[in-house]
Amino acid sequence: MELLIKNGHLIDPEANRDGIHDILIKDGIIDIVAGKSKNIVTDSVDKVIDAKGLYVMPGFVDLHVHFRDPGLTYKETVKSGSHAAAAGGYTSVFCMPNTKPVIDSVENYELLTNIIKCDSHINVYPVGAVTKGQQGNELAEIEDMADMGMKAISEDGKSVMNSAIYRRAMNIAKEKNITVFAHCEDINLVEGGVMNAGKRADELGLPGISNAVEDIITARDILLAKETGVKLHLCHCSTKDSVFMVKAAKEAGVAVTAEVCPHHFTLSDEDIPGDDANYKMNPPLRSREDVEALLNGLNEGIIEVISTDHAPHSAEEKSGSMKNAPFGIVGLETSFALSYSELVCKGVLSLPGLVRCMSTNPAKIAGIDRGSLAEGKIADIVIVDLDREYKIDPSSFRSKGRNTPFGGRTVRGKVVKTIVNGYEVYSEE
Ligand SMILES: [Zn+2]
Numbered sequence: 445m446e447l448l449i450k451n452g453h454l455i456d457p458e459a460n461r462d463g464i465h466d467i468l469i470k471d472g473i474i475d476i477v478a479g480k481s482k483n484i485v486t487d488s489v490d491k492v493i494d495a496k497g498l499y500v501m502p503g504f505v506d507l508h509v510h511f512r513d514p515g516l517t518y519k520e521t522v523k524s525g526s527h528a529a530a531a532g533g534y535t536s537v538f539c540m541p542n543t544k545p546v547i548d549s550v551e552n553y554e555l556l557t558n559i560i561k562c563d564s565h566i567n568v569y570p571v572g573a574v575t576k577g578q579q580g581n582e583l584a585e586i587e588d589m590a591d592m593g594m595k596a597i598s599e600d601g602k603s604v605m606n607s608a609i610y611r612r613a614m615n616i617a618k619e620k621n622i623t624v625f626a627h628c629e630d631i632n633l634v635e636g637g638v639m640n641a642g643k644r645a646d647e648l649g650l651p652g653i654s655n656a657v658e659d660i661i662t663a664r665d666i667l668l669a670k671e672t673g674v675k676l677h678l679c680h681c682s683t684k685d686s687v688f689m690v691k692a693a694k695e696a697g698v699a700v701t702a703e704v705c706p707h708h709f710t711l712s713d714e715d716i717p718g719d720d721a722n723y724k725m726n727p728p729l730r731s732r733e734d735v736e737a738l739l740n741g742l743n744e745g746i747i748e749v750i751s752t753d754h755a756p757h758s759a760e761e762k763s764g765s766m767k768n769a770p771f772g773i774v775g776l777e778t779s780f781a782l783s784y785s786e787l788v789c790k791g792v793l794s795l796p797g798l799v800r801c802m803s804t805n806p807a808k809i810a811g812i813d814r815g816s817l818a819e820g821k822i823a824d825i826v827i828v829d830l831d832r833e834y835k836i837d838p839s840s841f842r843s844k845g846r847n848t849p850f851g852g853r854t855v856r857g858k859v860v861k862t863i864v865n866g867y868e869v870y871s872e873e
Pocket residue numbers: 600601602627679680726727
């Protein structure tokens with residue numbers, strides 16, 4: 445099977461390519477990448493894609509999605525989530541273990557792996573839980589799941605509050621050379637909060653979540669990573685001080701990396717129009733000052749990853765007050781356009797810088813051989829139209845979830861095609 449992508453503007457920071465190239469893919473592998481001066485000669489090509497005027501990049505890698513499968517499939521399934529991912533330009537995603545059952549054992553890991561094999565046309569990597577049932581008391585079967593190919597563990601949705609248990613998990617992760625994805629939240633300090641603590645929460649009469657809820661555990665996790673030497677990846681950083689601490693930790697030689705979600709750098713709590721649960725996520729939309737710090741963190745390379753924290757819920761669940769609705773918004777189908785509009789168009793990141801954050805860096809952190817389109821690499825590719833301006837329309841989402849605060853927002857940058865292992869898995873109609 446041969447596929448030729450012609451005339452596209454290739455952005456591949458890892459291979460140091462930024463310009464018009466033709467790409468020949470043979471049996472799912474990048475065979476030849478040819479710049480202007482070279483011509484690809486082949487007479488056995490099965491399909492040609494003309495990417496004139498479009499940008500070709502390594503497929504996006506999302507370290508943080510919730511596919512709700514098994515058990516909560518009315519919200520999302522591996523199948524619908526994979527379709528949403530492909531439509532968003534994602535070729536690899538890491539799904540969090542807070543499903544029913546929790547992915548905490550060999551048995552449950554295998555259950556999910558089998559669903560993925562049957563239902564997904566992109567690369568879906570299960571992330572295992574840190575503790576059994578995410579109850580925080582007893583370690584999950586981390587070693588055995590790692591032996592089955594698991595790349596990371598996470599208690600996402602909460603933190604392991606018992607530091608001794610968390611440290612034991614980190615020691616195992618270090619030994620197995622897998623990464624710990626950390627959701628940082630001091631649950632005792634939340635006290636019923638549903639949005640960022642501050643003026644806007646007071647105005648709306650809603651209970652607040654202070655920055656310290658996140659920052660205290662961020663500090664603890666960094667200190668535990670320093671002690672154990674484990675690779676620590678901080679999920680969805682939202683505060684000014686988390687950026688400050690990641691910077692300090694990196695300078696001190698701790699193996700820490702950090703991600704930010706598009707909603708956290710696009711909106712602040714001032715943008716919350718009222719008691720609307722589509723603005724409820726964990727961590728919450730923070731202050732303008734925090735948003736500025738996150739943008740600065742991206743610009744300076746302190747934050748190296750953009751993840752979605754794609755968290756679908758039913759319309760019914762999200763219809764009431766923030767006080768009762770579950771946390772989370774969908775993100776896979778809006779992530780690239782929001783990131784391009786807010787970061788590249790506004791000069792926070794260069795286009796290659798954005799590709800690093802959405803593909804190259806997350807692939808490296810998770811230890812998967814993706815995120816580059818150099819010769820010999822797997823052909824996971826996204827093709828985008830950067831000139832296209834459009835309004836986000838949640839009713840067009842492939843995801844079962846429509847819970848987003850971005851409906852009707854004008855953005856720039858549209859995913860046109862997504863290719864996994866050399867096969868087209870998404871094409872814009
Ligand atoms: Zn989380």
